[in-house]
Amino acid sequence: xxxxxxxxxxxxxxxxxxxxxxxxxxxxxxxxxxxxxxxxxxxxxxxxxxxxxxxxxxxxxxxxxxxxxxxxxxxxxxxxxxxxxxxxxxxxxxxxxxxxxxxxxxxxxxxxxxxxxxxxxxxxxxxxxxxxxxxxxxxxxxxxxxxxxxxxxxxxxxxxxxxxxxxxxxxxxxxxxxxxxxxxxxxxxxxxxxxxxxxxxxxxxxxxxxxxxxxxxxxxxxxxxxxxxxxxxxxxxxxxxxxxxxxxxxxxxxxxxxxxxxxxxxxxxxxxxxxxxxxxxxxxxxxxxxxxxxxxxxxxxxxxxxxxxxxxxxxxxxxxxxxxxxxxxxxxxxxxxxxxxxxxxxxxxxxxxxxxxxxxxxxxxxxxxxxxxxxxxxxxxxxxxxxxxxxxxxxxxxxxxxxxxxxxxxxxxxxxxxxxxxxxxxxxxxxxxxxxxxxxxxxxxxxxxxxxxxxxxxxxxxxxxxxxxxxxxxxxxxxxxxxxxxxxxxxxxxxxxxxxxxxxxxxxxxxxxxxxxxxxxxxxxxxxxxxxxxxxxxxxxxxxxxxxxxxxxxxxxxxxxxxxxxxxxxxxxxxxxxxxxxxxxxxxxxxxxxxxxxxxxxx
Numbered sequence: 001x002x003x004x005x006x007x008x009x010x011x012x013x014x015x016x017x018x019x020x021x022x023x024x025x026x027x028x029x030x031x032x033x034x035x036x037x038x039x040x041x042x043x044x045x046x047x048x049x050x051x052x053x054x055x056x057x058x059x060x061x062x063x064x065x066x067x068x069x070x071x072x073x074x075x076x077x078x079x080x081x082x083x084x085x086x087x088x089x090x091x092x093x094x095x096x097x098x099x100x101x102x103x104x105x106x107x108x109x110x111x112x113x114x115x116x117x118x119x120x121x122x123x124x125x126x127x128x129x130x131x132x133x134x135x136x137x138x139x140x141x142x143x144x145x146x147x148x149x150x151x152x153x154x155x156x157x158x159x160x161x162x163x164x165x166x167x168x169x170x171x172x173x174x175x176x177x178x179x180x181x182x183x184x185x186x187x188x189x190x191x192x193x194x195x196x197x198x199x200x201x202x203x204x205x206x207x208x209x210x211x212x213x214x215x216x217x218x219x220x221x222x223x224x225x226x227x228x229x230x231x232x233x234x235x236x237x238x239x240x241x242x243x244x245x246x247x248x249x250x251x252x253x254x255x256x257x258x259x260x261x262x263x264x265x266x267x268x269x270x271x272x273x274x275x276x277x278x279x280x281x282x283x284x285x286x287x288x289x290x291x292x293x294x295x296x297x298x299x300x301x302x303x304x305x306x307x308x309x310x311x312x313x314x315x316x317x318x319x320x321x322x323x324x325x326x327x328x329x330x331x332x333x334x335x336x337x338x339x340x341x342x343x344x345x346x347x348x349x350x351x352x353x354x355x356x357x358x359x360x361x362x363x364x365x366x367x368x369x370x371x372x373x374x375x376x377x378x379x380x381x382x383x384x385x386x387x388x389x390x391x392x393x394x395x396x397x398x399x400x401x402x403x404x405x406x407x408x409x410x411x412x413x414x415x416x417x418x419x420x421x422x423x424x425x426x427x428x429x430x431x432x433x434x435x436x437x438x439x440x441x442x443x444x445x446x447x448x449x450x451x452x453x454x455x456x457x458x459x460x461x462x463x464x465x466x467x468x469x470x471x472x473x474x475x476x477x478x479x480x481x482x483x484x485x486x487x488x489x490x491x492x493x494x495x496x497x498x499x500x501x502x503x504x505x506x507x508x509x510x511x512x513x514x515x516x517x518x519x520x521x522x523x524x525x526x527x528x529x530x531x532x533x534x535x536x537x538x539x540x541x542x543x544x545x546x547x548x549x550x551x552x553x554x555x556x557x558x559x560x561x562x563x564x565x566x567x568x569x570x571x572x573x574x575x576x577x578x579x580x581x582x583x584x585x586x587x588x589x590x591x592x593x594x595x596x597x598x599x600x601x602x603x
């Protein structure tokens with residue numbers, strides 16, 4: 001206060017003017033700062049309360065930055081998972097394309113006529129490709145067919161010679177003076193009928209050998225079976241039966257007087273034994289189911305030559321073959337299961353048994369036969385070791401082999417002409433080049449999985465590599481979230497179960513491709529599941545981010561409510577205070593003028 005004495009009116013107006021000036025200064029300060037509480041002196045309670053609210057808002061604001069980085073980290077991981085999902089889907093597409101591709105290489109083979117009983121032949125074998133080891137399929141089968149074999153060892157045809165028989169000692173005459181005598185002499189030729197050459201000799205009569213020969217010849221000529229085919233003659237009492245031509249067979253002597261003319265075949269006395277020559281036309285002749293077979297001393301020289309000659313005469317399309325029936329015998333057997341019955345006829349059919357009705361019938365038994373093309377197709381496709389590895393089919397009578405693999409397949413069993421006969425010749429069938437190329441594509445896509453996982457990082461954190469992301473939601477640290485892959489494992493091709501390196505042979509069969517598709521589907525499900533988990537985590541972080549932003553706004557609004565000035569109110573107050581100040585100044589001026597009226601009295 002001034003030491004100057006002021007009048008009451010002046011003092012009152014001065015005090016009023018000073019108060020208005022203070023209020024104007026405070027209002028102007030509020031307008032300048034925007035706060036109605038600028039320090040604890042203004043309002044300690046509001047000041048400290050607002051400070052607490054602002055401090056918490058500031059702490060939460062700092063957490064918002066961490067949340068924003070967390071959101072970006074999750075988005076980076078989601079970008080990686082999205083790209084990995086597309087890559088896995090591309091891998092699925094590659095495998096499906098491989099499964100649908102059927103451009104397998106094939107080769108068709110002529111089926112040769114093979115000897116089903118040749119121990120050196122009999123199989124077609126497969127190796128390489130997707131076939132494990134070497135798998136053989138028999139070209140022959142067992143079945144029921146007819147066969148026959150010689151009853152005795154084979155003998156080659158001799159040179160042409162007439163059949164004959166003559167006694168070991170001569171006969172001069174037949175004379176029976178006591179009574180009438182009948183000569184009991186019989187003969188048969190080969191399997192022909194028995195002919196009785198018996199002639200009567202009257203008592204006291206004598207027949208010379210020439211007369212007896214003529215009488216017997218008359219009987220022969222009267223026989224339908226032997227007329228013109230057999231002659232009987234004598235020379236110096238030595239009788240001789242002989243065929244007219246070179247005919248296979250031999251004479252058999254019988255009757256009680258056979259010994260008188262030709263000796264007893266059973267006699268041990270050499271001089272009494274007959275001299276017999278087996279007749280031969282110089283060939284062996286018989287028929288096999290009506291097919292005439294002839295063996296000469298050359299073509300029937302020995303067992304092997306005879307067998308080869310018989311098979312040549314039967315022809316390449318024959319349903320029967322000659323073979324070594326052991327014991328030096330020739331056998332005839334069916335080599336095709338549709339051969340039907342076997343009948344052997346002709347002059348020498350008796351080589352194979354006693355003819356009935358002119359033929360020898362074969363017997364039914366188990367034999368080996370060459371498989372037809374359709375039977376080979378069925379046998380190959382039914383082989384469990386080949387199923388899914390190769391496929392056989394009938395290509396207009398040829399055996400077509402399809403290599404269901406990406407690797408080369410070796411087929412063994414060809415002859416020199418390239419036909420399948422069970423020989424040692426081989427053929428190579430190339431693998432599926434399309435599936436091989438798709439295997440390379442699969443591997444390239446797989447490599448991208450690991451690269452995508454490595455590149456999906458943000459601010460040094462890569463969730464796909466198993467890094468842990470911790471985001472704190474409140475200022476005390478009591479609310480937070482830890483974000484990490486399941487088990488902390490890296491999301492890469494290996495952990496997803498995708499094959500490390502797909503080999504072309506893994507695409508050989510549809511079954512293996514289906515298994516790979518299952519693995520890729522499982523990997524795709526795992527990636528999608530992790531993406532869903534990260535998506536849920538992202539939703540939580542974004543919700544907390546929104547919540548924290550709202551809390552910061554709430555805290556700041558609360559603090560502002562405690563400290564912020566109402567600018568409209570303060571502006572109005574300032575205007576009112578300015579008016580009051582002017583009025584106070586006018587009032588002070590009036591009061592001063594009242595004091596000046598004393599000066600008028602002093603003048």
